Amino acid sequence: MKHYIIRRLLxxxxxxxxxxILIFAISALVPGDYITAQNNPNMTAEKAAQLRAIYGLDKPPIERYFTWVGNMIQGNMGESLQHKQPVTTVIGNYVGNSFIIAFFSLMFSWIIAVFAGVFSAKFQYSFFDKAVTLIVFLCMSLPSFFIGLLLIKIFALDLGWLPVGGMKTAGLNATGWEYIFDVAKHSLMPITVLTMLSTGSLTRYFRTSMLEVIRQDYIRTARAKGLKERKVIFKHALRNALLPAITLMGFELPALFGGAIILEKIFIWPGVGQVYLESITMRDYPFMLGFTVFLATLTLIGNLISDVLYGLADPRIRLK
Structure with missing residues (x-):
């Protein structure tokens, strides 16, 4: 196991x-830069050239790439042109806000998907199975912006139960539990939308996996031995049905920190996804490149963790 982990890390x-190389080449091929993205009518050619020299945008792409990589190796992702702060500082300021809604939506979606998928497979072709299938396809087919705007219309504008957007009430200097409750109230709608979008595909995945497992010979043997149906389903069948889901968990790690760009824009949630979108619009390449590498690293680490957990969970698999 130790040698496998070391080899994968290498x-x-x-x-x-x-x-x-790929993301830097793509950014270099895109026309324009941070200076031209300002759309300043008073910007003269001489002033633009001076600013490009200050930001290092006048150098050849190959030289800029090796300078950027050299700084990355030293832990320096550069300075955000838009925020005038180090990229690591900007990520640290906003990634926690995205983590809040991503973590709770992930937790709720997996809990709902596991139970809905298990009972849908257990009572296949029943009214419950058909109802779950209908709801699942409904959640999967509706776009996130439509669900978000619909919730704002109903619960914020019509009923007035929840705030329209933001992360906390403006002018409220709350602390302790009052602050937590205020943030929870603002995050309820974004978490609901993310949960609805994630639960659909996960439920279908768990239902298909459970249908395959409960037809295995060892499940029929367990029932023939007189075990209670609850024990057969949740101890024997569910345990093996969850094994393929470990692979999915590896892709959830970057999702926890990547932010939900569309939802953060709709609900005015100060997350890193919205900042990432703005960096693309404003040609803030230091932040865009640094955050993309950050997500790529999380994806690779998540895949490694899922492979290791899969080997630990299933004794039939040996990591060599």
Missing amino acids: QIIPTLIGIS
């Missing part, structure tokens, strides 16, 4: 090098 290095 394989991450050339993968990250390839990713860095």
Whole structure:
């Protein structure tokens, strides 16, 4: 196991090098830069040239790439052109806000998907199964902006139960439990939308996996031995049905920190996803490149963790 983890960690290095070359090349091919993105009518050619020299945008792409990579190796992701702060500081300021809604939506979606998928497979072709299937396809087919705007219309504008957007009430200097309650009230609608979007595909996944498992011979043997149906389903069948889901958990790690760009824009949630979108619009390449590498690293680490957990959970698999 130790040698496998070390080998996988070493394989991450050339993968990250390839990713860095790819994303830097794409950013270099895009026309325009941070100076032209300002759309300042008073910007003269001489002033633009001076600013490009200050930001290092006048250098050849290859030289800029090696300078950027050299700084990344030293832990320096550069300075955000838009925020005038180090990229690591900007990520630290906003990634926690995105983590809040991503973590709770992930937790709720997995809990709902597991139970809905298990009972839907257990009572296949029943009214419950058909109802779950209808709700699942409804959640999967509706776009996030439509669900978000619909919730705002009903619960914020019509009923007035929840705030329209933001992370906390403006002018409220709350602390302790009052602050937590205020943030929870603002995050309820974004968490609900993310949970609805994630639960649909997960429920179908768990239902299909459970249908395959409960037809295995060892499940029929367990029932023939007189075990209670609850024990057969939740101890024997569910345990093996969850094994393929470990692979999915590896992709959830970058999702926890990547932010939900569309929802953060709709609910005016100060998350890193919205900042990332603005960095693309404003050609803030230091932040865009640094955050993309950050997400790529999380994806590779998540895949490694899922492979290791899969080997630990299933004794039939040996990591060599």
